[in-house]
Amino acid sequence: MRARTFLRKHSPGFQAMVIVVALVVFSSGCGRGSRSDKPPIHPNPNMDTQEKYKAQSESRFFPDGATMRTPVEHTVARGQLREDDAYYRGKLENGAFINTSPLNVTDEVRARGKERFMIFCKPCHGINGDGKGKILEYKYPIPPTSFYDEKVKNMPDGQIFDVITNGIRNMPSYRQQVPVYDRWCIIAHIRSLQERGLSAPDTLATVAPHQNEPGQ
């Protein structure tokens, strides 16, 4: 009612203008908070239909017809520059294996290592690392190495890291299954096993407090 009294007080010209403005406002749907599935009305739509490529679409510009380009060689994704050779490759800058793990080997690290070892190494290398895992019952081409071999005892930590990462001869790579941090934990556990010796009872910790490290 108030709107009507307001209109009556003014000239017909003014009334017409108010009605036109109101119609424009409501029909263009730009009232705050109003929702519509239709595209908004743009007085000047020339930017709406610009030429552009969408992901996975065809290109008439590039000879291979693909819109999505292969990144330039040696491109590194943000946050993925693994400069630390010792930690990520177990090697010094000159390519030699590092002798000792870059981790500060705590009980937590050993416990995590034991837990991961039980999942990823035990089936072949055995619960004690003596090379007599379950796999022997299934005619694996050659028996897995015992971690009590002088060869493994004398191996630099970096070389064991390399074996887990890249595999060796008849052992597959575990780079996808075992993230970098866990590889070092497993190595800590293997060193504990070697120190303890094969005949001693299993007194190594079993808790696994560490979270998975994402995206290794």
Ligand code: HEC
């Ligand atoms: C599918 C079975 C399998 C699994 C799982 C496995 N290994 Fe092996 N590993 C082998 C075999 C087989 C060899 C002997 C390879 C050869 O000499 O051909 C070996 C050898 C090794 C060697 C000695 C390498 C050398 O230079 O002679 C190390 C160290 C080793 N494995 C560590 C690990 C660790 C740590 C894990 C767990 C992350 C693991 N392996 C998981 C089968 C396995």
